[in-house]
Amino acid sequence: MTQKPNLRIPGPTPVPQDVLDAVAGPMVNHRGREFAALVKRVAERLKDFYQTGQDVLTLTCSGTGGLEAAVVSTLSPGDKVLAVTIGSFGERFASIAETYGARVSPLAYEWGQAARAEDVRRAIEDEPDIKAVLVTHNETSTGVTNPLEEIARVVRKADKLLLVDAVSSLGAIPLCMDDWGLDAVVTGSQKGWMVPPGLAFVALSDRGWKAYETAKMPRFYLDLGRHRDSLAKGQTPWTPALSIFFGLDVALERMTDEGMEAIFARHARIGRYTREGVKALGLELFCQDERYASDTVTAVKCPEGVEVSALRTLMEDEYNVVLAGGQGKLSGKIFRIGHLGLVEEDDIRQALDALARALPKAGYTPSMAR
Ligand SMILES: *Cc1c(COP(=O)(O)O)cnc(C)c1O
Numbered sequence: 001m002t003q004k005p006n007l008r009i010p011g012p013t014p015v016p017q018d019v020l021d022a023v024a025g026p027m028v029n030h031r032g033r034e035f036a037a038l039v040k041r042v043a044e045r046l047k048d049f050y051q052t053g054q055d056v057l058t059l060t061c062s063g064t065g066g067l068e069a070a071v072v073s074t075l076s077p078g079d080k081v082l083a084v085t086i087g088s089f090g091e092r093f094a095s096i097a098e099t100y101g102a103r104v105s106p107l108a109y110e111w112g113q114a115a116r117a118e119d120v121r122r123a124i125e126d127e128p129d130i131k132a133v134l135v136t137h138n139e140t141s142t143g144v145t146n147p148l149e150e151i152a153r154v155v156r157k158a159d160k161l162l163l164v165d166a167v168s169s170l171g172a173i174p175l176c177m178d179d180w181g182l183d184a185v186v187t188g189s190q191k192g193w194m195v196p197p198g199l200a201f202v203a204l205s206d207r208g209w210k211a212y213e214t215a216k217m218p219r220f221y222l223d224l225g226r227h228r229d230s231l232a233k234g235q236t237p238w239t240p241a242l243s244i245f246f247g248l249d250v251a252l253e254r255m256t257d258e259g260m261e262a263i264f265a266r267h268a269r270i271g272r273y274t275r276e277g278v279k280a281l282g283l284e285l286f287c288q289d290e291r292y293a294s295d296t297v298t299a300v301k302c303p304e305g306v307e308v309s310a311l312r313t314l315m316e317d318e319y320n321v322v323l324a325g326g327q328g329k330l331s332g333k334i335f336r337i338g339h340l341g342l343v344e345e346d347d348i349r350q351a352l353d354a355l356a357r358a359l360p361k362a363g364y365t366p367s368m369a370r
Contacts, residue, residue, distance in 0.1 A: 080103045192340045315358050
């Protein structure tokens with residue numbers, strides 16, 4: 001295959017050529033002045049995208065490592081946490097907390113639904129000893145975005161910690177860490193940031209840092225206090241993935257040039273375009289209420305008579321379009337189209353055109369043909 005594939009999975013996302021070029025650059029001293037300047041530049045720009053006055057720490061690990069860092073840096077074994085889960089990433093967040101000894105009280109929804117702030121309020125009221133609420137902003141496995149601002153409002157009112165998995169939302173759809181009162185916000189380089197996998201970003205609020213002081217879960221590599229102390233010196237506590245940092249520096253410059261509002265508008269527009277295109281093919285969205293449909297990933301119910309794996313292979317081999325399948329219990333039931341980071345209408349149009357041609361070959365007989 002000579003042509004670059006149209007990588008339509010929700011991470012890793014396509015990386016622009018100038019970012020790839022930067023990634024290929026020579027190593028530098030990670031305790032030197034040049035890298036210190038880069039670390040500070042990157043940290044300042046990340047603060048803008050987080051819409052926070054707090055430090056944004058960059059860890060060398062995937063997004064899951066960032067979630068683990070948030071948990072072990074704010075909680076103690078025995079703490080009760082309310083885990084709001086609407087899909088497989090919500091379950092992962094809960095199981096990290098459980099692994100470190102938190103008592104997890106689940107607030108689980110049928111996959112395809114969004115969480116409701118009112119349910120969160122009631123759950124906290126029923127169990128007043130809850131210390132923290134874990135929530136996924138954008139559930140990548142189901143293509144649903146939770147009403148995070150509303151959920152944050154009830155969590156703030158109850159004065160609990162709010163830890164947020166924003167891995168597939170931040171930098172692509174609106175999130176205001178300080179205004180909404182979020183206490184830990186985590187994302188990863190390979191999603192909306194147009195950077196290869198390898199870095200996670202984490203920020204804590206003042207409440208989060210206060211919790212850090214007394215948090216007793218075991219931590220070393222992921223100890224956010226060490227990362228904060230190092231950042232003050234323009235460093236990271238451990239040898240960072242320098243190459244990915246080089247790429248991030250360029251990607252953030254691109255994002256700053258485009259502007260946050262323009263980036264959000266582009267994702268909203270392309271999200272809508274994807275959903276309309278999917279429905280025009282006679283297919284059904286997995287998301288049950290389109291008001292909560294994700295603008296970074298669209299999950300589509302696989303129609304009767306079509307096998308997801310066969311469809312994805314056909315899309316890849318004949319049309320050069322890479323789609324994602326379903327995760328966990330959704331395996332074989334849905335496929336997903338990623339549209340975050342480096343994405344324009346043309347990329348989606350090409351994917352939809354390919355779908356229109358591949359579906360009949362995969363055994364699809366449209367009931368409401370275009
Ligand atoms: C991708 C993703 C993660 C983290 O996955 P990693 O593979 O560890 O980077 C976590 N949560 C959500 C919602 C994601 O989309």
